[in-house]
Amino acid sequence: MQYWFNLLLKSQGRRLYWGIFWAFFSAVSAVALLALSGWFITATALTGVAITAGIFVRFDMYLPGSGIRFFALSRTIGRYIERIYNHDTILRLISAFRLRLFKGLSDLPLSELRATSDSEWLGKLTADLDSLDSILIRYTIPPIVATLVILTLTLFLSFIWLELALYLGGSMLLCIAVIIGLTITQTKRVAAASSLLLSELRADIIEHLQGAFVLQSQGLMERHEAQILSRLNCFNDIEKSLNSRVANIQLLLDTILGLVLIVLVIVGLYSVGSSSISGPTAVMLAMLFIGVSEMLQSIPSQFSTWGKTDFSANRLKELVKQPHTKTDPQKVDIEAVSVRLSDHPKIPISQKKDLVFLLATQQLHLIYGRSGTGKSTLANLLVGTGLSKDQEKISITVNAGTSLLDIASSDWHSSLGYLDQSNAILAGTLGYNLALGLQTISEGAIWHALEMVELDEWANDLPQGLNTWLGETGGKVSGGQARRICLCRILLRDPKLVILDEPFNGIDTTMACRIWQNIALWLDPKMVVLLTHERPIFLSDEETISEVCLDVFTK
């Protein structure tokens, strides 16, 4: 949590001080209004009694009267400004947090990106971030303001009765500290557990919904809910225990405040009896305390979310790396790539013999092998995602002697056109999906590329052409169409190295042949790696290609 607090100080420091000032302003006004009114009434009552008794007393009624009116107004206005101001601060802050986090995420290497499941990330990004506002509006401002008000009160009282002021101020500060400490220690673990359960529930629900397609037709939805429901019961139990802990601390605080009030009333009244303070002052004392205790009352509920916030803050912090100062990616001139690997756990053939091959520009390279022989793994190695420095058994060298590890990944990616197996369609328009990541692109170029993958007619028939929304999950696009959109995306760029992993999955062979013809000219000047299950039909024999077979047992 400290990390985020520091970020808060750094980015919104000035707003924080102003926020505290306004909160303090309205809190003091509220306490002063009550105390002054109490004093005023008692004083006027005493004067009234004296006057009726025929004693002449000088009493200025108008100054306290206008004081009361002033505090009434300043309390209202101060409160409104404080709340608006502080909430705006926190939303600005959350927006800054959010961007910092997204930057951190996109700086992660691709292999790590895939290692965390989406649903958990969603939780991190929205729920966790939203809960960070507590750092400001629950844990920072209220205790600081409460302390300031108590200090002010002590200072004020010390002019009247120094000893009592010190006792009262000291005991109330102690009370704040104890209650905050107790709330945090008592609820932290439970609250964190409840957060964890909630995020697991979110992951469960996402999985459940993704599975609805297969579960429902077989009537297995209810069965699959069992896990969710048992977790939900668990969550309810934990929430119950959390609630009762907070309520007990609240009970403790209320009791302490009640006892202090009782003591204060008795002490005050005794002192009036022994004439060490005046009646109005005694009443004012009680009223001051009522005002302050109203402020303290919300502390347990405010700090009860500490565990949840801490849980979120820690999870988020793991994701935020120090942002790099990144320069714009430079395309790498790829002339040749040589690959040598042995004993890779996911590429069975490399366990039998060293896998060595050379990729050259303006050439087509075919890599084929059955499913499970490590084609996608190999593609990922070429893309640079499966690589790490400690793997000595893999060496991928670009041009003459530069290791792929020494090339900045963004530079490498910008010279790469990689069609993976995922058919990723983003929620957005067709045009957005195609032009993603391109600074400038003419509509003509897009239509030309669509023509190459035979989607131009389809796109033309769409209700809004390129501006047609492809649904939140790209659901309105068939598998073959999605595949071709992904291919089209690559055709719009000018990569040096093109890696096509099963480019025509879900597309029938005649269309595959036609598209292959269409893009041949585009592929010609490039270094092309084609990964397939077997030698594809669309490749004519005369095309000059180098082949790598990943099958362990050849037929």
Next chain:
Amino acid sequence: MTKTVGLPHERTGRDFLNSYASKQRRALSMAVTAGSLSTVFMLTQWLSFSFIAEKLIIENESLATMSYLLIIFVCAVIGRTLLTRLQTSFSQTASLCIRRDIRSVILAHWRTSSPLNLKETSVGASAAQWVEEVEAMDGYFSRYWPQQLLAVMSPLLILCVVAYLNWLCALLLLISAPLIPLFMILVGMGAEQLNQKYSTIRQRLAGHFLDRVANLSTIKMLGAEKAVFEEVGEHSDNYRKVVMKTLKLAFLSSTVLEFFTSIAIASLAIYIGFSLYGAITWGPADSLSLFTGLVILILAPEFFQPLRNLSQYYHDRATALGAANNLVILLNRGADDKPSNNRKDIKESLKKQISTSKERGDEARIELHKLCVAFEESSVLTKPINIALNTGQTLVITGSSGTGKSTLLNIIAGYIPATHGQLHFYPKHDLPIAYLPQNAWIKNDTIINNLAALAPNASKKEMLDALDILGLASELALNHSGLDTVIGEHGQGLSGGQMQRIALARVLLNPAPIVLLDEPSAKLDLISKEFIIKALKSLKADVILIIATHDPSLICIADIHLNLDTLRETDNAVLV
């Protein structure tokens, strides 16, 4: 435990919330009772305090003569705190029960609505609805609902006491009090609309994030991080603006309250002070003493406190209403176009499973009468199809991409209503259907749990056998730790073809009378394909098998071949 509450179709979010509050009426009214009792104790506390003060300050009595008053004072202080504790525990329990009920109702809704509808709103947004939005209703039930009654009861009790002491002060309070709800309603109406927008935006924000994060690797490969980064910033800034608007209104309502409270306290204090001084002589000024003056002064803020709490909780209400309105939209959507999927609960499907394995004579049959493949009523993709299939027969559907192969499967599965023509199932309408979509559904779990999700009754041995038939057993034993291998959501550790075969293994383990396969061989090489064809051949005798594919090698197992491309030319191309 999980009794599914029948779905009453509320028209508005307000009805929805009310109906759930009335289900927990007992606990909630206990909370209100405890709250009102605590007001009584509070009154006792201040009456005794003021009485002591008057006796002591004005009448100069000694404290020792008033020990009984002191005891009352102490008891009232303690009683009040205990009752407050009781109130929270009642209302929180009620809120927990309600939230659990609402969540199971949503689950029940998902159970019966078409998965294609579920796909329209992103799963991230739906999950946020189930998790966060229901959680956001907590404040409404545990705080707002009891408070809206307490906001009437407590001020009334206080007003009675004040009126007894001094009617003019009571009148002043009475005048200022009704103004407050009036302002709140005015301000609240705007807040409610805004809140609904806010909840929609929050959902969209969640969906947008899930989508962009899920595709982050694609975004990175395309070098679009910067553009998407800016997009994310823009989205969260919009979010901030909308939330600020809501809050400005929400705070305005409580500020109006604060204003009235402050003014009322100030004018009461001045009125009482001037009366006591003797400067005001009209009205019931003479009846004021230090005792009554103090009581009224202290009770004035307490009079407004429940109303202030209510306004503080008012945005709980607005948040809950916004969430409830969205929920009602979700729940009603299913009611409008109920798909044919009130399909079979698990017990039935298990019975079926046993019966298919015991008596083979129990045959199933599907008939398609002049069925056109159509997404909606208006967009018809094919000419009418007439086909009948019995157990043991296999239909292979081919056609170029986009001609409606998957749509036809979805119609048969009941996920898209058959708008043109008819679809009949025998012996009964709701036969279980095993459906293997193009992209295999893989849970973030072990292989064994992945298989068990769709084949709950299969033993470990049967699972290994099924994997063996598909050539997976040896591959998994070779490189992985067998059935306990954990597969990630993106299927880490398994290739696309392997995932596809795991999905097929589930079908083999729990074959429903009807089996739909969408491109089962798309991601497979020749050898794996041979495994699959072999497995399908052994499966086909016991089920109705319907396959949509591009793959010519699968056509050889077909009894009937339906080509959607050629269907256009010849009407009723295939008849059996």
